[in-house]
Amino acid sequence: MLAKRVIVLTGGIGSGKSLAADHFAAKGITVVDADALSRQLTAPGGAAIAAIRSAMGPQWFRKDGGLDRDRVRALVFADPSARQQLEAILHPMIRCEAQAALALAPEPYVIYMVPLWIETHRSPMRSRPTEGPVEGIIVVDCAEETQIQRVMQRSGLTREDVLAIMATQASRAERQANATHLLNNDGGIEQLAQQIDALHQQLIHS
Template sequence: MTFVVGLTGGIGSGKSTVARRFEALGACIVDTDAIAHALTAAGGEAIAALREAFGDAYLTAEGALDRPRMRARVFADPQAKQQLEAILHPRIRARAEEAMARSRGPYVVLVVPLLLETGAYAQRVDRILVVDCPEELQIRRTMLRSGLDEAAVKSILATQISRAARLARADDVIDNSGPEEALGPQVDALHRKYLELAGAGQPARNL
C-alpha cells in the first residue's frame, strides 16, 4: 500500500508552493484542487452535470464553470453548496484514487485544502501535514493572488476550521510565515522522514 501524506492548510497558507518542493524531491503529488479545475474546465467531465443542476448562467462563454459566480451562489445558498459538492466530490475522490494507484514515487503527497473540514480523505492518509502561517498573512497573500477583497477572503476563512484546531490535528507542521527560502530545509527534513516511513511499510498513524 502506498504511503500517503495528506497536505492541508488554510487558504493562502502556501500549500501549492510546498507541494512543488516535495515534487522536486521525487514525491508523487495528487492535488485535488487541480483535479477539480480539470473537471470544471470547458469539456470537463463535470460540466454536463453542472449545466443540468445550475443552468448555462453558471458557465463561461467557453463552457467552463464560472467560478466567481458559483462561489457567490454557494456562499449565499447552502442547498446549492450541497448540490455542487454532490457533483464534484465523488468525481474528485475517484480521480485522486486513480492518480494514487498510478504513482511510481516513493510516497504520495495528497493535497486537500479541506482535508480536516470534510473528513472524506481521513482514512486514506497515513500522516497529516499542515502548512501554517498567521491568519493576517493568509488574508494578505490571498488578496494579492486572487484579487478578492478582504471581506471575501475572510468569508472563505470563516468556512474553514480554525488555525488552532488545524494544528491540533497535525502530525507534521511546516511554518510558512517567513520567506520562501525558509521552506527548503523544512521540506527536505520531512522528505527524509517520509522516505523512512514509506520504506518501513507501516502506517504512521491510525485515524
C-alpha cells in the first residue's frame, strides 16, 4: 500500500534535522529530502542545469558542468532577486520529484524533509497542491545559541555569518507555532532518539 500520510520534517540551521531524519530512516521510514533532490537537479547533467544556465549565465557553473553551489549560495544570500530567479526554476522541479518519491513510499507514513518549509508556506496561496496533503509538521528545535555553536563547529563560519543566515530564516517562535510535533534537540543524541521513538509509535498507532 502506498503511503497516504506525509509528515514534514523541518527546523532551523544547526537544529539537527538530518540527525532526526537518520533516526526515522533507521526505523524503515522513507525519508524524502528536498535538499538532496536540489543537489541532484543541479549536479552535472541535472535536469535544472540548462534552465539555470540560460537564466543566470555560465559563470555560476563548475568545470564539470554542475552548479557551483557555494558561489550561488553567496549570490542568493546577497541578492533577493537572484534568489527568486533560482527558486522559480528549482522549486517546481523539486516539488515534482518529491511528489513522485512520496507517492511511491510505503505505509505507515513518509517523512518529507524540507529545511525552509515554514518560510515557503507562509501564504495560503503557496500551500500544498504539488506536494499533496500534509498531515503534520515535525520541527526539530533547539536554543539559538546551540544552533550557532553547532554551525560554527561544523562549517568554520563566524558567529556573524551564522547569525546572518539565521536572520533569513523563520524565527524559533514561528517554527514552534507551526509545529504539530516538536522535537527538542538541546540534549544529546539519546534524548532526541527517545523522542523520535515515542513519536514513531504515536504515528503508527494513530
